Amino acid sequence: MVYIKSWTEYQAEAEKLYEQQPERTRYCVKYRAADGSLVLKVTDDNLCLKYKTQSSIMLNRFEAFNLSMMSKMQNRRPVVSPPPAPQTASK
């Protein structure tokens, strides 16, 4: 379990890990109100990356990261429609 200290590094590594294994990678968040701590975990069950924070300044970045991860998971890319096949049957 690797705790990464820098946010930019964590984000880069997490996205890279996801790109490599989109089917197996999962992104987990643990929020403890009692400790006021937020832990992010991205793992493909082979390599695990974690990031811990207690600062609320991180929240915007956290939300942006959420968005980017979820978009990746959905693989939102417009499906390229194949060129229309030549009509064999005449109308």
Added chain:
Amino acid sequence: MGSGKGKQHEILDNDEFLKSLATLFEKTTASKGSIWLTHKRLTYEDGAEPSPSSDPSKEYSCLLRATDGKSQTISTHIAPSSLPTFQAHYGTLLKSTMTQTLRKRDKKKEKARVEAAALKKKKIMDGVLVEGPKRGNGRKKRERLQKVKVRLDEARKKLEEKERQTK
């Protein structure tokens, strides 16, 4: 896993999920309890076989699960088309709950921490001077200093290795 505690697992639609998540946050706030959120790509759909290769042009739903670790689990599927709207609500919900308890970095504490780390580093880099009588009174003290010196030397080597690797 024994389900004697009566674990609840519900699959909800997006709006229901957000409402339940808000309730979940309220319940586990303040004194104790954690909330786990898991996001994953949905490759299983109603018992269908997961495709081995991820088709680059295919779009998937996103599975989002939330639990309080004890008895309640809620989950939802997010379709690609509903991602932006869901994201907006989801993000706002997370931010508003978490900003209440996550703290803005205490400048004094951070400064103290940085200073302590710098002091430690200085100690390692400077090393310790072993001196004192080798026999008689003060011998133990000298031996203690020798041990500290060995420890600091190793720490210094490790630090220099680390710095060399990162350069």
